[in-house]
Amino acid sequence: MEIGSIILMLAVLIALARLGSLLFQRFGLSGLIGEIVIGIVLANLVIGDWSILGMLDVVMSDDGAGIHENLNYEVVEIFAELGAIFLLFGVGLETRVRNLMLVGKAAMFVAVLGVVLPFLFGLVLILAYDGNINHAMFLGAAMVATSVGITARVIKEMNVLHTIESRIIIAAAVIDDILGMIILAIVVGAATSGEMAIGDVVKVAGIAVAFVLAIMAIAMWVVPEIYDHFMKRKMRRIHTEHKDLEAEEAHKEDHLGKLIMAVVVCLGVAWFADDIGLAAIIGSFLGGMLLADYAMEWGLEEKIEPITLFFLSFFFLNVGMQVKIEDCLSPAVLGLAAIVILLAVISKYVGCGIGARLGDKTLDKMSSKVIGIGMIPRGEVGIIVAAIGLAAGVMSSELYAVVVIMAVATTIISPPLLVKAFKKRYPDGCPDGEECLIKE
């Protein structure tokens, strides 16, 4: 193993991502789009035999469908995944179950309408386009899942995590992802066996719902018990020993210990979610929620942030690196992609917007706009769905390119619109309601 080549690759990729981010910020755009664009450039800038990725020993697979990549690219993929996992963990740390349940009904409406509409739009479009039911189902499924990573980053950057709109978006994205997994299970089952196995669908749905409810119950009733138990023991120990210096050292050690425990919870729940067929990022979000009541006290967020920052650039670079320019340049693909992008944007915007109004009568038009826009980005989830279809041989490489373009386009379109919508919704920074804590 060439550790030197990996260190060089990490340094150069982090530096380039940062450069892209700064460049786009200079023009008033979101920095993460700059990172994605750098990813696109990296994957497509090939001059003869020379490319930056080649210089860094990064060899990617050709079709995203299981061909073995080399170690350097596998490191990029692992770091990208860890970046998304820690980002969502950080969002989870700031999401208390009690607060999430306040927006439960609205989030449910947003999620369901935001899943049904895109799926139907995609299905009907492709049935009309080439009449292939498998193509149609996979494209529909790829249009379903909101990539909460992108929206979460914007929400964190703008410091509007505690607004009602943000909470609904995040809760809805979780439900939405679960619905997306269920739809994916249906589509894969139908495509490979030729029929829908109702039993499998019910099983996936049951597991997903049970998991989320179990985590919420643990966060509300079990974690506080454990916390009280340890606090009492600690108090007793400090009380009996009277050693101020040691207590202080133990306190510092304690904080680092808490961080390690938090990392273990984050990765543990992420693994469990992945293992039962959900996305790892859903798991890490729920893992963060487990500790949300104590995150502030333990200083977890500020300690997790540097870890997230270290890994996160790779996530956005990798989203961009999935785009193969030459696959996107045929007029047919571009035309179809334009229609799919339009439908993807409209279906989420309208579906989630209506869902928000139906689910919570107190929300006004401005709020429903924020929520609709926040749910637009599809990002890597759609690409993963399309890649599964491609690997199973029930998706054309043409439609795969369309999905990639759609995923990247919705990811690029959403952040600036979301920033604008939030600024319009909260023109003075913060309204009267205690739910909004824009400036803490």
Place this chain on the structure above:
Amino acid sequence: MEIGSIILMLAVLIALARLGSLLFQRFGLSGLIGEIVIGIVLANLVIGDWSILGMLDVVMSDDGAGIHENLNYEVVEIFAELGAIFLLFGVGLETRVRNLMLVGKAAMFVAVLGVVLPFLFGLVLILAYDGNINHAMFLGAAMVATSVGITARVIKEMNVLHTIESRIIIAAAVIDDILGMIILAIVVGAATSGEMAIGDVVKVAGIAVAFVLAIMAIAMWVVPEIYDHFMKRKMRRIHTEHKDLEAEEAHKEDHLGKLIMAVVVCLGVAWFADDIGLAAIIGSFLGGMLLADYAMEWGLEEKIEPITLFFLSFFFLNVGMQVKIEDCLSPAVLGLAAIVILLAVISKYVGCGIGARLGDKTLDKMSSKVIGIGMIPRGEVGIIVAAIGLAAGVMSSELYAVVVIMAVATTIISPPLLVKAFKKRYPDGCPDGEECLIKE
């Protein structure tokens, strides 16, 4: 690629390392030895076909000499390397060139005597033992390099980084590592070509010295210029724009930007050091030194610490995982190992202790003891030297096992002795001299 299996492995390994650390701390021992012991247990606990590592899909190579490992173990190795790199970067961040130069003469004496004595002891012992000059030279070389990672962790844990002893140890360890690289180059050259190529030796030595001097010059004269340039520009911008809110946001963004820049510097210099034939950790230490004057202002240390903590457990686990118990159980190996350990400890303790007294007349016996003990651990550097010999076919697997035992033993012996010596040297926490800032 099975991302789920990697996430699970990371979670379990971090949790186990933490468990080992807490267990050893409960018995008054250093936590990092607990992590190393967990590594030994992990690599050797095989019950029939079952092992914890197997359960985690970790497949290690059999002899440390180039056989391909699987992705999960490669991730452990990469994380281990990054842990050591960030640890030394953190130490570098707290090491100002000006302060280092104050102890330059003493450090030089400590390093040179601490290299010559162990090399000669090892050489003579093995010549007497089996008469093979290659074996003798490699064992001597493996006894040379101090593993500053272990000592640095103890120094940071005890918060005695700013004592004169710590500064001498760290400076000496850097010089020592450079001398170690030169000796390794000589030994490899002599073993493979049958003669010593003086030209190559001079080249390696010249490159190493030039690199360190160049970094120190850059830290002293170039970095402050760049800093002033950007500060002036920033001041001008804030002055002309008068936007407090944006300035504040820019300030926060700025701090994250600084962290990213620091990470790039750390990895960049680490790569460069690796590329010119030095160790990557020497590079990251020097990279930290480049930014040491501004680390406090930019809050770099507290932001690098969580990243270090995330990776560092893998470093200590991996040191332990190199120990194959069955190679260590023959009486011949154990007997030889006992003598080698004794010589390794005595040669550094005496060599560095005398060096300290010769190099700085103001140091008393207590200080020279602290320095002698601080230089004892060999850790992974000795193992790497032995592995190179094994791969080149000029080292027996028996002697490799001896080196591994010696490296682990010196690593385990040193921390508790160092803690005791520091406590004896500074019984009241902090003396009068401004050099000691035990409690800041």
